[in-house]
Amino acid sequence: MEITPELKKDLSKYIAKERKRGFSDDKIKTALVKAGYKKKDLNPLFQKSGKTVAKPFDMKNVGKVLTVIFLVLFIGFFAYAFLNNECDTIDCFIEYANECKPVTLEVDDSGTTHYYEIQDNCVFYREYTKLADDEPQEVVDLLLDKSLTCNYALGEFNTDWVNTISIGLDYCEGELVDSMNVIIAAVS
Numbered sequence: 001m002e003i004t005p006e007l008k009k010d011l012s013k014y015i016a017k018e019r020k021r022g023f024s025d026d027k028i029k030t031a032l033v034k035a036g037y038k039k040k041d042l043n044p045l046f047q048k049s050g051k052t053v054a055k056p057f058d059m060k061n062v063g064k065v066l067t068v069i070f071l072v073l074f075i076g077f078f079a080y081a082f083l084n085n086e087c088d089t090i091d092c093f094i095e096y097a098n099e100c101k102p103v104t105l106e107v108d109d110s111g112t113t114h115y116y117e118i119q120d121n122c123v124f125y126r127e128y129t130k131l132a133d134d135e136p137q138e139v140v141d142l143l144l145d146k147s148l149t150c151n152y153a154l155g156e157f158n159t160d161w162v163n164t165i166s167i168g169l170d171y172c173e174g175e176l177v178d179s180m181n182v183i184i185a186a187v188s
Contacts, residue, residue, distance in 0.1 A: 148174035
């Protein structure tokens with residue numbers, strides 16, 4: 001059966017309608033061949049009626065994608081390095097703390113690990129993450145994984161917060177403050 005321009009238009013509408021109904025191109029084409037149309041005459045209609053044809057892989061885009069990935073990783077690394085400061089000494093920590101700059105410090109003191117952090121807006125955070133093996137269980141229960149936070153003003157970091165366990169707690173809050181007060185009362 002010869003496909004005239006008018007028939008092409010009708011068949012294209014039919015193909016589009018059948019696709020909307022959920023039929024695959026193979027099923028539509030099979031039905032049309034059974035109706036007397038030749039496969040070679042139908043093939044151009046399927047290409048023109050909205051079937052997407054895969055484009056060949058373009059290597060130019062690979063370079064662009066790799067460049068973007070590299071830049072994101074590079075910026076992320078430097079942002080992490082400059083925004084998450086870590087100190088190795090209490091003096092370094094105090095210097096950052098007085099400037100209210102985010103910083104962390106872990107100090108191992110005879111098997112007890114103190115974790116200190118300066119958070120945004122001049123907030124000091126302290127936690128015992130490990131206690132020495134020879135600490136009594138009562139002390140471990142009171143201190144381990146308990147934390148406190150203390151607010152202070154720019155340039156007025158209280159160094160007692162990292163040099164002692166009990167001085168300067170008036171401006172602090174948290175479970176660790178309560179635990180320290182229990183220990184202080186027991187020792188007094």
